[in-house]
Amino acid sequence: MLQSRETPEAVVVETGPDPVLAVIWLHGLGADGHDFEGVVAEMDLPVTPIRFVFPHAPVIRVRVNGGVPMRAWYDIAHPEIARDPDVEGMRRSVAEVExxxxxxxSRGISRERIVLAGFSQGGVIALLATFSTGLRYAGVLALSTYLPSSPQLGLVDSPTPLLMIHGTEDPVVPYRVGKSSFERIVGLGGGGERRWIDYRMGHSVCLPEVAEISSWLKALTDEVP
Structure with missing residues (x-):
């Protein structure tokens, strides 16, 4: 039975007592930690208890939206999202993930039993928290997202397994931007498993994608130490 609670900084959902795996899942621009809370009930999850942590991004002014305050992991200056990245904002959010x-x-779940996940902006931070640090996690799940190009955001290989999923009709994060980001990660070296899946959809999540994520999490549960 799912147990859900909310703190000022996050929504927490546990699938059973004494979780041995944690998933830290970051939402997209303008959303909050509730955005993917309902996905947990839709997934066919392993018996192994999992703690899902859905943090709330801070409220900041986002230039691409006219400076309107909203929840965001970093500022975006241009409609071309990869242009002129907010490096300092990204670094602050990576530090928050850490x-x-x-x-x-501190609760007894080792880094090798923690999955980083994110949609859109949240996926950028999940990827950077893994591939700008080289740290090893149980896995990183990157949905409808990309990696910014900046010499200030140096990338390094990580043994963390990666699953990236993208919509072929995405108008927000163009398909080519997501796919080229995946190829950059593959080019880092011979780290963990790298998987790319696409669906005919826009900037969203579809039911087959949820099923694929469920299978991926089950496989990780079997493999983590």
Missing amino acids: RLVGREI
């Missing part, structure tokens, strides 16, 4: 990871470690 803080959340540290909290799970």
